[in-house]
Amino acid sequence: MDHKHPPIWAVRFLRWFCRETYLSEIEGDLFELYHIRAKKSERKANFFFVWNVVRSFRLINLKKNSMLNSTGMFRNYFKIGIRSLIKDRKFSFINLAGLSLGLAIFLAIVLLVQHELNFDTFHSKADRIYQVIQVFQNSDGDDPEIWTSSKLSEALRNDLSMVESAVSLNGAASTWVEANGKRFFEEDGIMSGPQFFEIFDFELVEGAPEEVMKNKRSVVITESLAKKYFGFEDPIGQEMEFRSYGRFTITGILKDIPANSYIQFNYILTQDLDVYFSQVSPGFRTFFLSWSGDPTATYVLLDDPASKENFESQISSLLKTYLGEDKEINRHYLLGLPDLHFNSHGIDGNINRYIKGDYKKVQILIGIAIIILAMACLNYINISTARYIKRTREVGVRKAMGAYNSQVTWQFLIESFLMVLVSFSVGIVLVYFLLPLFNKLTGIHLIFDFNALITVLPYFFATILLVTILAGFYPAFHLSRFPAVSVLKNLTVSVKGNGFLRRALVTVQYMFVITILASLIIVNQQYSFMSNKSLGFITDELVILEIDDGNVRNNYELFKSELLKHPDIKGVTGFTRMISGYRSGTSVSVNQLETPDEIVPMRFYGMDENGLSLLEFQLLYGQNFSGIHSLDSTSVFLNETAAEKYGGENIVGKFIEIEELGDDKLRAKVIGIVKDFHHQSLHAEIGPVVIGYYLNPLVSLDDIVIQLSGFNTLQTLEAIEQIHARYDTREMLTWEFMDDMVQRAYEDEQVFRNIFVGASILSFCIALLGMIGLTSYSITSKTKEIGIRKILGASFYSILNMETKELAKYLGVSTIIAIPISWWFTYTWLMNFEFRIGISPLTFIAVIAFILLATILVVFLVGRKVAASPPVEAIRYE
């Protein structure tokens, strides 16, 4: 006999679950087998023993559990649980609905955050795809851009061993497209090479990835574009006519591009020289086709993410061989595709419309989500606890009938768990149905993605358990421990502890309401401040025409005078680029004539002689343009900020030199100083600006600004289109209202604002409901006390007064805690804005006043019933 023994824990497990009548046989056999096996290998024998124990764990072998005898008791728990729910159906509903709603908002924000954090991860090779960034040098210093030479991708493919594939990519010009007898104006197209689908995994519904871009003059379109032109017909093999590029044959259909893709497009044209040239005048030949131009974005697929540094060190020598040894080489580096969304700030250029990610906003969103969930949970715990206080008598009876402490504990824990589980399930269903609404609000197309939810599942279960335990804590652990007699006798267990709990709950609830309401008001104040702030020039009733045609430019004066004949057009002016936060002016380097080395980077805008008066810029010094072209084209204004660099008003009458990078310097006379205006969004401070004449050697006329009378707007716009059509026979007129243009700079802010305002209004409602619920519980639980007071001679109002006073005390305490919290929160947020409102104490006073009023109202509504009822009833209560 050897001394080997199978794993003791497995034996214990077997003995624990196995029915006594079977145990002897099973354990005996397992031991015998073990000893046979152990002669060969103990390890294997151990393993088989455990395996046999596991296999013996069958229903037929299980002990008849004592738990199974308590099904009757369980049924009773359920019955009582449901009855107590129905008894207070109003508050039960408030309670469960609040938790479900809070959870739904939390989940929706989680989906949004998931969306933001998973940009471009859907490409299977995402970790090896990089964007080539070229670092230009300008007057501000380093200027990284995504634009590179169109030759680069081919050279990389041929010459660098670690490059598996590379492709160049351009945005296509917005243009009219005709196909299947339909004609639409299309934006958001791209052009790329045949390697496109080697690198990226945009899903093709029709066509093979290696085939679709093989031939010249092929176009791959998305499903929604296909539907727009061809309905239910098969688009493959059909032709599309692109006004700017010519005819293309459809070779493939793409699934619509996921919203979390950096590269956004509706169609993709195969890139070739003809396509390049039809887009631009021959003068751009070198820019588009040689090593010295930078028209395209280049994407690289490396063999291994580790060879990134190797690539960056080899690329400069590669560029030297193509550009020539003597040329200055710009530094090139790689940025991983999934990193582009958050880490491309400061890098210029993007392909089509796309909003850069912002970690700070994601963090704030996560913060909001957590706050909302925490609030909904605490709210739930608060009201549940208040509700459980009422079930003291039930606990007493149960214990008198012989229930163990542990049975009472489990009863309430399980009840609490089921309630939380139901609310969570309802919450998930809610998100599913509310998501379309949420998408409308955010403008981001989110899908109800189970994969995204699975990642938060563990936290979810942890939350469910935590809420379960906390919500059920009071009855499960506190009530259950009191001796049956004292519970039955007193009915309100240890009045002292109970009162403290209630006070704490009410105070926390008030804190939430104050914090949320105050933050909501301050955030809204900032946004309305921004949309109402004067930019330093007028923006109302202005229409901006984008000029794309040389004929309109050359005949601007004629065009302008024809427009001015219309009775509803009050004024017309021309700009090289209309001032708006969403597009900035041309960046130039400026120096005084005497000091050519002291260069100041500035933004340049050109306008005609009507510009200043039409847009109501304030001229501080000097005079307007003369209207004589030859004189005006070398005259400029500076804004205050720019003038200060040269000693303020003394600069008027002196000469400066303006240089757009690489071009000849323009020598110009400063003829005046304009009061500072916001030429960028309100996030940015006002920088130095130089305003020249619209006819200048630097930039050409691009925007015509028309001031309307405000009457007959539609007819006037039609008239403008007709006049424009006489000058530009090629392209349709594109125009935009100035108001919309200004708002465009805040597009992504709008999304954030909608989410924030929506989420806080909802959570405010939850918190308010919770407050109402708790207040009324606080009053009803004192029914007896109120009755006694009335017998002793208290009046109706003195009782309400007493209640209000008590609640006001809690409100005072929570104010002290909540104000610093909400102040800190909003202050940090306001720091994001260069032009911001101050936080006014009035806001907090208004919030507190509002909540005090709400409290008095609740006390009156709830207390009325209690305080007005005959005292006898009150004393009999319970």
Added chain:
Amino acid sequence: MEYQLGEFEELVLLTVAAQHDTAYGVSILEFLSAETKKKINISAIHVALKRLQKKGFVNSREGGITAERGGRRKKYYVVTAYGKQVLDAQNNLRSRIYNKIPQISFSKV
């Protein structure tokens, strides 16, 4: 005669009959593994034995204590008269049908 007997149960019942009065869990397992050349788990045999006993095909008695068995008694199984009848009936059924197979050569596939 009506009875329910699964394929594996039948094998176990046959083994119990063959190892008259000496059949217990491990012996049945070893016998069947050797005969069928298949891996069989002991718990499957336990379950089959319990079912056979419930149907009245086998009886059991407690044996002596041995050290290898961790101080547990063996449980010996014996086929009952009813169990033997079932085995006979099963055997008859099989051979009756078997004998109906025509004497021809079957195609190989």
